[in-house]
Amino acid sequence: MQNHQLYLILDINSKFLKALKENFVAILQCIKTSLGLQLCTDFHNLFTIYAIDTYDIYQLYRSGENSGFEYNSEFQQVLKTLYDIVQKKGVDDVWESKIIKCLSQIMCRVNKDRQTCKDSKITFITSQFFQLGQESYNKYLKLCTHASKEKIRLDLLQIDIQAQSELKQDVLGNEGLKLGVQLTAGIVHVVKQDKNFNKILAELLLSSFNPGDIxxxxxxxxxxxxxxxxxxxxxxxxxxxxxxxxxxxxxxxxxxxxxxxxxxxxxxxxxxx
Incomplete structure (x- = not known):
């Protein structure tokens, strides 16, 4: 696991974020401090969190506004490439046919620039707002094969954040994010039953990750x-x-x-x- 760069890309539905009584930066900071540092300790990784909302990017760039956040040069490159694609296609098309390939190619180039970086991992955590159809899922599997040759691991997790729960909506949202980040901790996803996580959400997450498995x-x-x-x-x-x-x-x-x-x-x- 030495020199292993773990990239976590969160594709979060903006409607989900607005339901939380915390702002975007606070959520990211919470993830980095409570989960990111723990991952660094356990796996001796450089742990980088990139956050992206494809829908919001489309809206922001279309209206000519900027997001108000400072990104490093690598993520700025991601945003610029996405912007070029979004200009030509609708946001749903971007997610289903272009965004995974776009990001994997960018990270492949980053790998070559960083001689100390042997492997990268890209994990997409998305809500039901971006449901992948069977054709798109098949394309995704083909991209996994391509990415593995470039020492890139691609993972896709879909979380139904609108699941019925006795928990308040903002609590459900936080737990959903924590569970999602927890699942990216290792090379292999390990889903552990935890009383602190909503059972309904956990079931939906696992069934979404592996459609058809009961x-x-x-x-x-x-x-x-x-x-x-x-x-x-x-x-x-x-x-x-x-x-x-x-x-x-x-x-x-x-x-x-x-x-x-x-x-x-x-x-x-x-x-x-």
């Missing part, structure tokens, strides 16, 4: 699993796409597929009452 296993590329854990009946897994337990990362095998439960930790993440 049990406690999420889709992962075997080549990207840093810590592989196999049971006795699945040592010959050759498919480049496998399912890993959301708790202990054990690969799903025939036995666990039949019982719908992890052979190592008996995890039933989605069956939370």
């Amino acid at each position: 049990y406690g296993f999420y889709q992962a590329k075997l080549s990207e699993l840093q810590y592989k854990s196999f049971c006795s009946c699945c040592n010959k897994v050759t498919n480049p796409i496998a399912y890993a337990c959301s708790s202990c990362l054990t690969i799903q095998c025939e036995k666990s597929h039949a019982t719908k439960q992890c052979t190592k930790c008996n995890n039933y993440f989605h069956n939370v009452s």
Whole structure:
């Protein structure tokens, strides 16, 4: 993990932010101080948070206004490239067909400029405001293959921030952000049940990350699993796409597929009452 640069790009719905009784800068500062520094300590990373709202960028640049925030040169380059794209396409088109490729190419160039940086990771956390269709999701998977050749890891998490909850809306929003950042802490996503996180939100997040999965296993590329854990009946897994337990990362095998439960930790993440 030495010289590993972790890039976290938050694509946050502006409607979600306005529901919070905190401003944009305060939220970012909260994430950096409470979660970012912890990640630096645990993984010895340089932890960089970039925040972006594709919808707001479209509105700001269209009206000729600036955001009022100071960005470093790298992120300014991201914004400039996005601006050029947005000028030609609508914001929904940008997200579905251009934004992932645009950002991955930029980070590839950043990698080459930084000789000490061996790997980068881009994680998109987006709300239901930007739902990816099947065609766009397929394009995203192809981009993952391209990015891996450039030592870029792309991840996509979709959080339904409008989920019904007994918690107040502003609390739900903060917990959603914290959960999202927590999931980017490692090379592999590990979803842990935590009483401090809203159960409904956690379920929706995992099911959104892995559409169609109704049990406690999420889709992962075997080549990207840093810590592989196999049971006795699945040592010959050759498919480049496998399912890993959301708790202990054990690969799903025939036995666990039949019982719908992890052979190592008996995890039933989605069956939370």
